[in-house]
Amino acid sequence: MKPILLWLRRDLRLADNPALAHALRTGQPVIPVYIHAPEEEAPWSPGAASRWWLHHSLAAFSRALEAAGSRLILRRGASLETLLRLVDETGAGQVLWNRVYEPALIERDRRIKAALKDRGLAAESFNSALLFEPWTVSNKSGEPYRVFTPFWKACCATGLPDDVETTPESITAPTCWPDGDHLEFFDLLPRIPWDQGMAACWQPGEDGAHRALEHFLAGAVLTYKTDRDLPGQPGTSRMSPHLHFGEIGPRQLIRACRRLQAQGAGAAAGASLEAFMREIGWREFAFHLLFHFPHTPEQPLDERFADFPWRDARDYAADLEAWRRGRTGIPLVDAGMRELWHTGWMHNRVRMIVASLLVKNLRIPWQTGARWFWDTLVDADLASNTLGWQWTAGCGADAAPYFRVFNPVLQGERFDGRGEYIRRWVPELKPLPDRYLQAPWTAPAGLVPREYPRPRVDLGESRKAALAAWEQLKGASRSEASGTP
Template sequence: MSSSSTALVWLRRDLRLADNPALQHALSVAETVIPVYIHAPHEEAPWEPGAASLWWLHHSLGALSNDLQRLGSRLIIRSGSTPECLESLLAETGATQLYWNRLYEPAVIKRDQQIKQQLRDQSIEVQSFNSALLFEPWEITNKAGQPCKVFTPFWKTCCAQGVHRLPLPTPETLPAVDPELTSIPLAALGLLPTLDWDTGLASSWQVGEQGAHEALESFIDGAMHAYKEDRNRPDLAGTSKLSPHLHFGEISPLQVHSACMRAVAEGRYPGEDRHLLHFLSEIGWREFSYHLLYHFPQTPESPLDTRFERFPWPKTDPEQLRAWQKGQTGIPIVDAAMRELWHTGWMHNRVRMVVASLLSKNLQIHWLEGARWFWDTLVDADLANNTQGWQWTAGCGADAAPYFRIFNPVLQGERFDPQGKYVRQWVPEIAGLPDNYLQKPWEAPAEVLAAAKINLGRTYPHPILDLGETRQSALQAFSAIKQPPVAS
């Protein structure tokens, strides 16, 4: 190692110090290591980060900056064209090495490949690492050597291959960064909303690496003990809520996997515990989504199942779309979910499927409209997961729900919110209804509505659709394109 060697570590969605391969490698080969964040959302078009993601990013960068300062370093923030910012930083610092952790979105892959080639042509050492996945997309294939399009064989192959590495530790100290090296203030990025809508987000999350690990340990010690059943209940705190932490790289899937294995080794869980194994399979679904995005980069805009390219989507009714977005459909479980999303930046996975089914099947509004709304309002908006989730529900993705599976929101609400706790929390205007009418207030007799102080159409909307009629209409439309599925 040269005593004067300097390396830049380009941080993106790996906003943590522990288990950060690019950072660790830089520390092993360079005397001076400079952590850099470059804000260039336009380079991710057409899927630039949405408003909720930008809110999270602001607080995550702030937490990382504080963590770096505690170890003797600091975060250098720049904004603009990434290639130009990197060129400038290399010139200002005399750095001859650049390291980053890989991302997998199509636009980002293209940009990163161009940067890598351009800088290598200038004799800059450039290297990228895997920090976001247990398995790289090119490491898992089916028996024919092709990308897997069905989850179960994909995850079986992953489990058979096994995870044979441990997370990297947090550095004990970091080299100081030249105080003359300029960094723009975090506030100058303008990530926070100009309208005061984020109060609920702030009260719902502890953003940053520490918050991610506290959430994981709390989940392992608590909700994971009943995860296989309770994960379907939006009225219970039965999930890990790690998704935004994973998206921004405040924690890695390797750290999550390692913590689960440590819980087994410490006797907190049997090795074949069904709740733990089911949770790990959900981490597997995240992996699967990333593998699909990598191998099928057209899917954020186009159906993986090409039969759906000829689906006769009707013209979108803007009033119906707006009612869905704002939680004013008159279908209680749907409205509860959409309001939870607006208030907290998150939505329980069970009701994500319910609201997506209502939009793409009952209302026959293109799934991309829903994907774009989620993209702007979810703090865990992740191109791989968002694309896979919407295409699964719409029936046009890998391992997708069959076209004839149309979630009945009334039955879903009665099954997974049996005491109505979730609906009453987010749709308080109908909280006075008895349980047997809470999920379907339009069936309640006039005297029941009066006793609950509900005036349908005024205090709470009439349903914007007939669930039975729209189901039949959807079945007819979807059956027009159905063919025997293609084996994969």
């Protein structure tokens, strides 16, 4: 029998893997292959933190395949040429894969599928990453959604899928394996050892994903609706990097939530489960937007913001560097940026706050912040990263009817009132009394350590400047629409 090439990308799991399940149902030998071609993802090739995760995820998946009687063939090179070489080497008759949804990769995969079929090969793709394919959800006019709530209502009305493929105990191997590269050849790990914090926080791989899910379901999910906004508490699922690399799928999460609901978890826990599933919905919405508006990683969805009066790059270089290093003098912002650098992750509420300071108070383009997140987040996901930054900047989908400017002091008082989060990541402020912790510049002289910087920006004055810039932009848009010179 001719073997099947299983082309793996961001679907590094055995459980609920539709392409793998389809291959196994044929009864033919399966050759799992991962092709490292980061240049094909340009201009959004994986950042440093993502590469670190990918290395360990591939290693974990390789071990899982070996336990199932198979192996992972690693290759470096252009995807189409590498697949065709593997077809020639193995005599494979078909190539299967699970879909990805980034604009550059959609176009690449279309070309590859056409080229394989031209060679007389069977080529088929499957959905492993989403509850709903982006092209299957539309409003009553047949147009894509731009607002989350009606989008999610439409998804829920259809019914959230929770059917999952079973985990194979064994995978039929070919009689002869092709050669593969060593994982170290991909050069994914940092040459300077800055990754100790990430290694201490995460366990990449399918086993790590399920352990994280079990830990979440055993505790934090029951109070998720309230605690998910508290950065000092372990109130979130931390499933995002596992989802991004396909170590677990959204259908598995929905299924786990439904099982808890069926057990009668109680009203409060039931509301928290619904809130968690709604967050899975936001991830779906992000992919919906990226698919229908593929220009948005670089350009605002709201075209008016193309003319927003950002500061000149030559003027904000020092402010940008202070923001990146967690040295803005705004404790909650600095805590978030230091958490990001140390762990490759940041609490979601804090992501909005640090982004707001950058784009609203410092008036640095949101694309600059998105690029930094892209390089430093282990869950760097083009769809979610784009949605988050455009939402905070006010230029994307689901934007508020007003120009939202987060006040990090008020946000800290509300969501980190006792300062657990700030004291964890900005240890030089540990001795500061709670009343001054969110705004140390208001403390009496001598209380704040000298090594902690003064604020890079006046929050009140910069808020006024941001609102004035917004009014200027709205005025220009109204004049253009009316034809006023």
